[in-house]
Amino acid sequence: MSEDDDLLRRRFRVMGKHSPLFYDRPLHLVRGEGVFVYDQKGRAYLDVYNNVPCVGHCHPRVVEAIARQAARLNIHTRYLNDLIVDYAERLTATFDDPLDAVMFTCSGTESNELALRLARFLTGGQGIIVSDFTYHGNSETLAALTSCFPTPEPFPPYARAIPIPDPARDKRPLSELADIYAGHVRDAVRSLQADGVKMAALLIDSFFANEGLPAPVPGFVKKAVEIVREAGGVYICDEVQAGFARTGGAMWGHQLTKTTPDIVTLGKPMGNGHPLAGVVTRIDSVDAFGAAANYFNTFGGNPVSAAAGLAVLDVIKDERLLENSRRVGEHVRQGLERLKAKHSIIDNVRGRGLFFGLELVKGDAQASPATAEAKRLINIMRDKGVLISRIGRHDNILKMRPPLVFSTDHADMLLAGLDEALASL
Numbered sequence: 551m552s553e554d555d556d557l558l559r560r561r562f563r564v565m566g567k568h569s570p571l572f573y574d575r576p577l578h579l580v581r582g583e584g585v586f587v588y589d590q591k592g593r594a595y596l597d598v599y600n601n602v603p604c605v606g607h608c609h610p611r612v613v614e615a616i617a618r619q620a621a622r623l624n625i626h627t628r629y630l631n632d633l634i635v636d637y638a639e640r641l642t643a644t645f646d647d648p649l650d651a652v653m654f655t656c657s658g659t660e661s662n663e664l665a666l667r668l669a670r671f672l673t674g675g676q677g678i679i680v681s682d683f684t685y686h687g688n689s690e691t692l693a694a695l696t697s698c699f700p701t702p703e704p705f706p707p708y709a710r711a712i713p714i715p716d717p718a719r720d721k722r723p724l725s726e727l728a729d730i731y732a733g734h735v736r737d738a739v740r741s742l743q744a745d746g747v748k749m750a751a752l753l754i755d756s757f758f759a760n761e762g763l764p765a766p767v768p769g770f771v772k773k774a775v776e777i778v779r780e781a782g783g784v785y786i787c788d789e790v791q792a793g794f795a796r797t798g799g800a801m802w803g804h805q806l807t808k809t810t811p812d813i814v815t816l817g818k819p820m821g822n823g824h825p826l827a828g829v830v831t832r833i834d835s836v837d838a839f840g841a842a843a844n845y846f847n848t849f850g851g852n853p854v855s856a857a858a859g860l861a862v863l864d865v866i867k868d869e870r871l872l873e874n875s876r877r878v879g880e881h882v883r884q885g886l887e888r889l890k891a892k893h894s895i896i897d898n899v900r901g902r903g904l905f906f907g908l909e910l911v912k913g914d915a916q917a918s919p920a921t922a923e924a925k926r927l928i929n930i931m932r933d934k935g936v937l938i939s940r941i942g943r944h945d946n947i948l949k950m951r952p953p954l955v956f957s958t959d960h961a962d963m964l965l966a967g968l969d970e971a972l973a974s975l
Contacts, residue, residue: 553590554578572939573932582607585953585960587937596936598952598964601905604794604819605865606955612822612861619857626848627654633856640863642830644801646810651833654851656825658790658817659687664829664845665786665813666691666751671839672812673782675748679738682711683761683943686753686788686815695753698760698943708747710738714754716764718898718909724767732773739781749783751813756803757792762942763900763907763949771807787811790827791905794819795866795954798876798903824858826851871954879903881958882950885965893972895920900947904956907941908948908968919944923975930971936964 551559557578577595581588584606587595597607605612619633627634638652655661670676680686683698694703697711705711715731717724739749752774758764775785792803793816799806804814813835817827827850839845849855866872879902886908890896897917900907910920910927924946928938941949952960 572937574929575932577932577937584609585956594935595932596952596960596963596967598950598956598960599937599939600953601791601796601951602818603823604796604954605822605862605869605871606953607823609822609861609865609955611865612824612858615857615861616824616854619854622853624852624854627851628846631853631856633853633860634851637851637856637859637863640860641828644863645814645830646805648832649810649814649830651831651836653829653831653836653845653847654855655817655827655829655847656850656855657687657827658788658815659689659692660847660850661790661815661817661827661829662686662692662753662786662788663689665815666753667843668813668829668831668835668839669751669784669786671842672835673748673750673784675750675782676708677739677742677747677749677751677783678706678709679735679742679749679752679778679783680709680711681714681754681758681761683714684711684755685760686755707745708742710741712738714758714761714764715767715770716762717767718765718900727767728769728773731767731770732777735774735777739777739783743781749778749781751784751786752778753786753788755788755791756807757797757901757905759791759905759949760941762909762947763905765900766806771804772809775809775811784812785809786813786815788815790815790817791951794862795872795875796903796905796951798872798879801872820862821855821858822862824855825849826855826859866954869955874956875903875954878956878958878961879906882906882961882964885961886968889965889968889972892969895923895972895975901950904954905951907950909942910946910948919946921946924948927971927975930974931967934967934971936967938964 578590579587580590680695685696685698686692693701694706712734715727787804814830820826886899895910897909897911910924911917912920921944924940939949941947
């Protein structure tokens with residue numbers, strides 16, 4: 551039995567088989583640096599998947615900030631501490647008015663759960679609208695709203711799921727799609743009202759990542775939000791995947807839609823791997839909710855977390871990672887378009903900035919989803935030393951979401967690997 555087989559056996563015995571592992575042959579990783587991770591034998595893998603270490607694996611400034619504060623003080627958040635306030639001020643300054651306050655949590659799940667509590671408190675309603683292929687967390691409430699993989703929790707009667715426009719699949723005129731799909735939101739609101747359920751919130755990912763990174767339909771989000779607000783609900787935007795300069799066009803994905811949310815949820819990349827997350831909203835909303843709920847979080851926004859978060863913001867600014875995301879993302883997109891012209895299995899290129907995808911289809915008349923081929927390809931890429939994944943309703947869209955320090959040289963490594971892997975299918 552190999553070392554990895556023994557480790558896998560031990561994991562299954564004490565952790566069970568419930569937690570899925572990537573790839574047919576799971577990776578045994580022991581170290582990371584920048585855009586590379588290393589296995590126990592010292593082999594390097596180009597990480598084109600993980601947005602959690604958004605400024606790069608083990609960035610020296612983040613590591614130093616965490617170590618320095620951990621050696622000084624880490625304590626319950628119900629004491630005064632300058633770092634927590636400094637971070638809250640710096641973070642909220644990156645948002646548009648009227649988003650000017652934050653409640654800290656430890657994970658995206660906690661953030662979305664808290665956002666739903668806040669929305670229901672502010673509106674007095676219970677009704678939730680989500681997309682029909684989504685994931686926002688693994689609490690009982692959020693698992694019940696999940697539709698992109700099976701869960702034992704039934705879809706709740708207070709919720710409705712709506713389709714998200716995908717111009718690559720819906721061939722009706724682009725100019726009509728915003729109204730057509732906003733109509734689904736209106737139908738969902740009316741359905742809830744018919745059942746006596748008052749509207750509370752529309753909860754969507756600003757980039758529709760799990761839905762497959764469809765090209766944005768101008769005006770759709772704005773129209774959808776207007777319908778929800780007219781019904782007395784609020785707009786919760788999940789920025790766990792698209793936030794922190796990921797899209798290259800703005801610090802936050804929702805800023806590209808020109809529609810400011812009522813509540814924004816943050817998670818994964820916020821602490822560059824340190825468990826830090828939050829909910830951004832208006833200070834009057836925070837004060838009203840806090841007075842009624844006495845909300846606090848023992849670990850959310852502790853001094854070490856705040857130090858990590860501040861270091862991440864410093865690196866994004868000082869290393870001009872928003873501009874890097876735009877510039878390198880455009881370089882990648884041009885390369886992916888060249889691959890599309892060369893490999894017929896690629897139907898379209900998706901995403902922007904350093905969040906991009908390739909939809910793979912079969913060569914039949916229906917352009918059927920190439921699900922099996924996508925799975926084979928990510929395993930081929932793994933064996934070539936490049937880590938990617940797949941998303942979408944049919945798991946046929948390659949998902950690429952590297953750390954923001956990804957360079958054009960790294961992009962060329964990715965493109966060369968994809969070219970070889972596609973040719974081998």
